Amino acid sequence: MTSTAIIFLIAGLGLITWVFARARAGKFITAGPASVHSLPSYHGWYAAMWAVVPAVIFLVVWNSIAPALGSYAVLDSPLAASLPTDPFTRAAILSEARDLSRDANLKVFNDAAVQLAPLYGEADRRYTMIGALAAFLLCFAGGAFAFTRLRPDFRARTKVERMVMLGLLLASLIAILATLGIVASLIFETIRFFNLVSPFEFLFGTNWNPSDKVVDGKATGFGAVPLFWGTVFIGAIIAMAVAIPLGLMSAVYLTQYASPGVRRWMKPILEILAGVPTVVYGYFAALTVAPALRSFAAGIGISNASSESALAAGLVMGVMIIPFVSSMADDSINAVPNSMRDGSLAMGATKSETIKQVLIPAALPGVVGGVLLAVSRAIGETMIVVMAAGLSANLTANPFASVTTVTTQIVQLLTGDTDFNSPMTLAAFALGLTLFIVTLLLNIVALQIVKRYREAYD
Amino acid sequence: MTESAPNTKMSARDVKVFYGEKQAINGVSIDIDMDNVVAFIGPSGCGKSTFLRTLNRMNDTIASARVEGDITLDGENIYSSKMDVVQLRARVGMVFQKPNPFPKSIYDNVAYGPRIHGLAPNKAELDQIVENSLVRAGLWNEVKDRLTESGTALSGGQQQRLCIARAIAVDPEVILMDEPCSALDPIATAKIEELIHELRGRYAIVIVTHNMQQAARVSQKTAFFHLGNMVEYGDTSDIFTNPREERTRDYITGRYG
Amino acid sequence: MTESAPNTKMSARDVKVFYGEKQAINGVSIDIDMDNVVAFIGPSGCGKSTFLRTLNRMNDTIASARVEGDITLDGENIYSSKMDVVQLRARVGMVFQKPNPFPKSIYDNVAYGPRIHGLAPNKAELDQIVENSLVRAGLWNEVKDRLTESGTALSGGQQQRLCIARAIAVDPEVILMDEPCSALDPIATAKIEELIHELRGRYAIVIVTHNMQQAARVSQKTAFFHLGNMVEYGDTSDIFTNPREERTRDYITGRYG
Amino acid sequence: QDPASTNQGSSRSEIRIVGSSTVFPFAKKVSEEFVNFDPERRSPILESTGTGGGIELFCSGVGANTPDIVNASRRMKKNEFDRCITNGVEEIVEVIIGFDGIALAQSKNGPKINLSVAEFYTALAAEPFGKGPNTTRRWPDINPALPDTRINIFGPPSTSGTRDALEEIIMEKGCKTDPAVGALADSDKDKFEEICHTVRTDQGYTDAGENDNLIVQKLSTNPDAVGIFSYSYLADNAETVRGIPINGVEPSYATIESGQYPGARTLFIYIKKKHVDVIPGLREFLAEYLRGGEPDGYLTRIGLISSPAKMRSEMLERIKSLPTLDGAVLE
Amino acid sequence: MSPTSSPAPAGHPVAHKTDWMGAAMQKRIASRYASERRFKFMGLAAVTLSSLFLAFLLFVMVGNGAKGFITTEATLTVDMPAATGSISADQLTGPRLSATISSIDVRRIYDDAVEAQYGENGTRYFASTAWTALRSQLIANPDLLMGKADFWLPTSSDVDRAAKDRSTPEAEADYARLRQAGEVRQTFNWNFLTGSDGTDPARVGIWGALKGSLITIAVTLLLAFPVGVLAAVYLEEYATKNRLTDLIEVSINNLAAVPSIIFGLLGLAVFLQFFAMPRSAAIVGGLTLALMTMPVIVIASRNAIKAVPPSIREAAMGVGASPIQVVFHHVLPLAIPGIMTGTIIGMARALGETAPLLMIGMRAFTTTPPDSLTDPATVLPVQIFLWSDEVNRGFVEKTSAAIIVLLVFLLTMNAVAVYLRNRFETRW
Ligand SMILES: Nc1ncnc2c1ncn2[C@@H]1O[C@H](COP(=O)(O)OP(=O)(O)OP(=O)(O)O)[C@@H](O)[C@H]1O
Ligand SMILES: Nc1ncnc2c1ncn2[C@@H]1O[C@H](COP(=O)(O)OP(=O)(O)OP(=O)(O)O)[C@@H](O)[C@H]1O
Ligand SMILES: [Mg+2]
Ligand SMILES: [Mg+2]
Ligand SMILES: O=P([O-])([O-])[O-]
Secondary structure (H helix, E strand, C coil): CCHHHHHHHHHHHHHHHHHHHHHHHHHHCCCCHHHCCCCHHHHHHHHHHHHHHHHHHHHHHHHHHHHHHHHHHHHHCHHHHHCCCCHHHHHHHHHHHHHHHHCCCCCCCCHHHHHHHHHHHHHHHHHHHHHHHHHHHHHHHHHHHHHHHCCCCCCHHHHHHHHHHHHHHHHHHHHHHHHHHHHHHHHHHHHHHHHHCCHHHHHHCCCECCCCCEECCEECCECCHHHHHHHHHHHHHHHHHHHHHHHHHHHHHHHHHCCHHHHHHHHHHHHHHHHCCHHHHHHHHHHHHHHHHHHHHHHCCCCCCCCCCHHHHHHHHHHHHHHHHHHHHHHHHHHCCHHHHHHHHHCCCCHHHHHHHHHHHHHHHHHHHHHHHHHHHHHHCCHHHHHHCCCCCCCCCCCCCCCCCHHHHHHHHHHCCCCCCCHHHHHHHHHHHHHHHHHHHHHHHHHHHHHHHHHHHC | CCCCCCCEEEEEEEEEEEECCEEEEEEEEEEEECCCEEEEECCCCCCHHHHHHHCCCHHHHCCCEEEEEEEEECCEECCCCCCCHHHHHHHEEEECCCCCCCCCEHHHHHHHHHHHHCCCCCHHHHHHHHHHHHHHCCCHHHHCCCCCCEHHHCCHHHHHHHHHHHHHHCCCCEEEEECCCCCCCHHHHHHHHHHHHHHECCEEEEEECCCHHHHHHHCCEEEEEECCEEEEEEEHHHHHHCCCCHHHHHHHCCCCC | CCCCCCCEEEEEEEEEEEECCEEEEEEEEEEEECCCEEEEECCCCCCHHHHHHHCCCHHHHCCCEEEEEEEEECCEECCCCCCCHHHHHHHEEEECCCCCCCCCEHHHHHHHHHHHHCCCCCHHHHHHHHHHHHHHCCCHHHHCCCCCCEHHHCCHHHHHHHHHHHHHHCCCCEEEEECCCCCCCHHHHHHHHHHHHHHECCEEEEEECCCHHHHHHHCCEEEEEECCEEEEEEEHHHHHHCCCCHHHHHHHCCCCC | CCCCCEECECCCCCCEEEECCCCHHHHHHHHHHHHHHCCCCCCCEECCCCHHHHHHHHCCCCCCCCCCEEEECCCCCHHHHHHHHHCCCCCEEEEEEEEEEEEEEEECCCCCCCECHHHHHHHHECCHHHCCCCCCCEHHHCCCCCCCCECCEEECCCCCHHHHHHHHHHHHHHHCCCHHHHHHHHHCHHHHHHHHHCECCCCCEEECCCCHHHHHHHHHHCCCCEEEEEHHHHHHCCCCEEECCECCECCCHHHHHCCCCCCEEEEEEEEEHHHHCCCCCHHHHHHHHHHHCCCCCHHHHCCCECCCHHHHHHHHHHHHHCCCCCHHHCC | CCCCCCCCCCCCCCCCCCCCCCHHHHHHHHHHHHHHHHHHHHHHHHHHHHHHHHHHHHHHHHHHHHHHHEEEEEEEEEEHHHHHCCCCHHHHCCCHHHHHHHHCCHHHHHHHHHHHHHCCCHHHHECCCHHHHHHHHHHHCHHHHHCEEEEEEEECHHHHHHHHCCCCHHHHHHHHHHHHHCCEEEEECHHHHHCCCCCCHHHCCCHHHHHHHHHHHHHHHHHHHHHHHHHHHHHHHHCCCCHHHHHHHHHHHHHHHCCHHHHHHHHHHHHHHHCCCCCCEHHHHHHHHHHHHHHHHHHHHHHHHHHCCHHHHHHHHHCCCCHHHHHHHHHHHHHHHHHHHHHHHHHHHHHCCCHHHHHCCCCCECCCCCCCCCCECCCHHHHHHHHHCCCCCHHHHHHHHHHHHHHHHHHHHHHHHHHHHHHCCCCC
């Protein structure tokens, strides 16, 4: 009997319990509906829960230990005496034997496994039977226990609903777990990193040339300022120089000028820009934009233009960010009360005057919040910079030169050497923590601004 | 009432307004002259605001709205294609029900109109215009020491007076007020009413109100609207003491509304 | 009014309601019996709705609300921990100011309550309950051919009657109505008032209204609320013709409110 | 714990390979052939991690969760071997799969460069000949005869075997052209290594990551850049890039095979003996590897330089008898 | 403002009435209108530019990638009986067939046939694994073993490019020669849709990566959807304000803003290092992406739940529905369209995600599609990334073709989301 079959059987038993409990509870209704506390079906659910949940929990636990029990049984047999002592080889033979016991047609790789296979089949069958029996017993016991508790005034609904609530609460706790997971994984590695490199050097040093060489317990070449600069240069300066004007003007045009028809079509089209995966942008930047920019730079006489210029990555990232800026600006402009616009128009202001002098200033906090969110998104963006920005840690403001970013270096550091204790791996986590903190702060500030602004007009 | 009176500033002839399919104004004709404050009264939803907004084409901003009939300002059709709506609105100012100062300083609120219309060649003249407007709106003494504060930081009544100052700063010819006191307390209301008294004669003034006492207090002429029709138009004293129409009487005596 | 009358269905003793710090009801005691329709009247914000919602614990849904005092249904304290609020609400039904049918079919709207409370063992009985409720709500003839249409597709008055049908389908003992006609036109209002007449005696009925004429028309007893106090409670005819309290008189004669 | 599983998870039925990016294309080809030969075989899992990173992973223990094979573009180091031993990876088999050269290359569109080892060392070192920081910015700063372009070298990161080879083979040769420095090799080894093995960190040299393909791509778009990568990539991309002669010797199959080219090196794979009879197909895979590396094998077609016949037969013997590596022979 | 010395007395008339019709005023108005037009044009330009960029991107991808769906094939004549010795018909029936085929050295036969037909270096015309194509054709149609037949086999990537566009001079010459020596044709590249990664661009396919993507995304959906919706229900409907719920709120809002690569670091440190889960496996990718997607679903679901009018809840409570019944009978059914929209958008994002998966090793080279959750796998975006790094020109069109496939998936998902949003925007 396979565990799937057992699960199905238990589910079936649960169903039967449900039906019986429901029928029994149905008989309680003798003196009108007010005489019972809960609907019969709740009694059904209550009993079914008792029948199924303990049995399934048991099965899960049993299934995780039963294979081990099976293996011990096999190892106890005289046939197993000839097995090699090396645990890995032994494990391989045993696991092949187990596979063979399930599917005799498998290609045999280790002959020792053939003899053991029947033993395994035997042991596994035995333990599966034991598990199944125990599960069924639990199922019956649980069901019977629940059954005895059914009474007209038994609050089955309350009990069932409490279980559901518990489930809901558990689901929301996962968010906390995930956050804790992130913080813990980043902080532990970062602390180890700071044992090798002083935080001061990491945050303020300008020499980024990471290596695994550890001299006197200190590693060098981990001054991350060039990375921070590159990140800011690409994500917060160049990308925003593209995204803010285009996004803002698009939002203004779509909210204030465009006919409903145009708006209906153009808005989703702009949103598509946000739906294109970043690896596609990265490829586009590397394949098309970067070479074009390079030849453009060469054409206007910039000699040392690099093919992976900050500009190429920044431009494409800016385009990716347009929909973020425009939808935030769109929301903010729409949130400005119409009376404000009417007030200006009634003074004889033209539309553009109204927009420039009244709407945008009034929507500014919202727009700023949106831009901050966009910046946080841009500096955390990885694939575009990995594919189109460079790897040289330059401190330069020349947009045609190559700079590198925090995310690029994280990928570089972690996709090569994967040893968990080298300073380079740890540095990736320190960079990750920095990035995490910065984006977090940006978001908190941005959300705060947006919230205060929303309140101002409500 | 089909011929214009001699001192007529604006006149409407058989104006109909539609919101999409729905007709909100069914042919209204009226003359507005320079000497009198005109009050529009009527039950909620009768079309007072709608008609008022046709007078400076503010209903252009509502996509579904459509206007038929003629409205003239100094004899010029304001719905003709030759009419520049930006200029029209500068000449026909508007004050709204809810005070809506711009989120700018008090000074900038008032200076906004003169600036966009280029009414002041230099800073000194602009200062003068701002000051005059605030003085006339009866707000100067209260705000003269804090002109750089935000207009939204004022009290409701002050905000509404600021909006009036803002409207008169562009030196309009007509001022339309749509229930300018409905968001205000009695003291603020009294101030605005006083202000309207003072502005009378210099501008043609139209005020929409749902408060009959207010209409009686501030206006010389009153138009009573009902279900999209202008039922009666005449001297305020006549309308309130001796209405010609049954419906007007019912409304004035509070039978409905 | 500290002793319960013999036919009393619900009674409240010194009920106080707080929203956070703010006290909205300052100690109200009242008995509601099976034979009369009780109307709550009073100016806006006086606490009529608040008090009504204490009667079926709908204010449990407002996090900040807190109730003190005793309210009993058939002598049982409804705020005791033994009371199951779900069952309480089945016994004390509620109809809201704005008609709020579920976006489901007319049939499912009415059948919802009986289903969750298991009132009908089979489809035929459920059909019967739905039909009876709709008949009693005076809606059957209008909807019997389109029971599968969405409840939201009905007119406002029909929706409100559907909500009443939904409430009576669970066969409650008390029906609370919070301004059930304020969103309706006069014809629909008349229908609902007629319905209340017919339901009287079968259920204890409490109706909140801001319309004194309506209170006079539909109720046998009236409670006048003011600023969180129940100022006066008595036979409707007495209250309207011969109020004991000054404040009641002022309100009834339209001095304020 | 189930004895059918080791302490690191259960058994595994496909081969896992990590390591050198230089050897990566060869390994890719071998796994493809391995599966093509018998479609019922499971495809090996191949990750390019660089030699250093690969050996770290390889040496992290025995068991299903650790790789079976590591590709290396240099010989395993003594300290790495010791780490292996500490982690229980005691029986390691070393197999030479062929030769490779560290090629200097540039775009076909760039001005032709011709370097001596000393010039190249000067361009690359952090402190050429220990005489203060590298101040050269353009090639003529080193030798006026060189083309007047920026010194812009893309090379491997410090974890890679190619980098080690670059330092130990080419830079050291250039460095030793100064006898004073050469003398240090015996007297002050640390000092010598610091002078000869430290690559500049300014704009002249860009660490281009483990991906040699990337460097090739960068060269094709940056005509004045110089790239350092494995000869196989040069051979494979003859369309776009050309080799830069060192001391007048072009990197080519012949010059590397004959040892004439100064940047020749050996490619290795290391196998965990304990995995050999446990992971299905591992022996066949090794055989496939050697077959591809024969003089007319498919690996030589994509740039591997075949080892001499004698060595090949020795390797064939090794993958049968699996002699374990003796740490003593390592440095 | 400079304080004015003498405030004008109230009611003092303004010095001049504005001359609205004057020439100066008219000129001013004209220039104001001009600036109005300029501004409007800038807006239009911004919208146009943004959409043109999208159009350009799609154009480049389709332009490059469309060719990836076409393959060039040339004929190879193989006389099977001559090469294999005679094979009897009953060797080709039933279970004996696979044994028969594996007994044949297809590769040698292929080599010989190529040499016979195209000369000494003839294999260069064909893809390096063209012989496997021959083998699959034989398996598909064993009767071919009985006689001499012409087989269409894929040409090498260089020749393929020469046939489509341009290539190296040698390849173009090869192509010309090939057309003389035998027949050449271009057909739909089924292998691209059914094959896996490889070393020869002429023979690579995306099925392996696509299957990896589907498995990964299924794991993500199965984990993130229920957890996200349930958490949203809890927070929106039941949670009372306290420390714990505040913490949950903050966590969710922050998770939604965390850069995706950080989730990769989490996956690496927690799933791979701490829980010792298998590297490169779809289940780890799915877990990682689920953590990333869950907050998106929570936020979208909460908004959808919030949009259900409170009057519906009151109505249900008024007839005695319990809080759980209110939610499961009324609120959730009404919120489903909004929840679906958010989920689809979250899934689309997860499907296009690359960076976190690089961190957990889903970039390994493997030539067979994954069969289970723990099999090493790669996903479509990572495959695109890996191919984009290849130098061989033949990979350019394959990369773009893979991008087209990915975009088709994503744009469809987004379109469905937009449709759902519009369709169910205002239901009450
Ligand atoms: N933007 C609009 N779209 C459609 N119908 C409108 C619009 N604005 C007003 N209406 C309708 O036109 C009619 C007249 O409305 P209007 O606002 O002019 O009334 P009013 O007399 O100002 O009422 P109140 O005293 O409540 O302000 C009403 O029936 C109203 O519903
Ligand atoms: N959810 C709430 N939170 C805080 N205060 C509330 C809340 N609901 C009502 N109140 C306050 O409690 C007081 C009584 O309100 P309630 O709604 O009961 O008045 P009402 O008599 O029903 O008025 P109306 O006739 O306008 O419906 C009011 O001052 C109101 O502002
Ligand atoms: Mg109005
Ligand atoms: Mg109320
Ligand atoms: O990747 P490497 O061969 O340089 O170690």
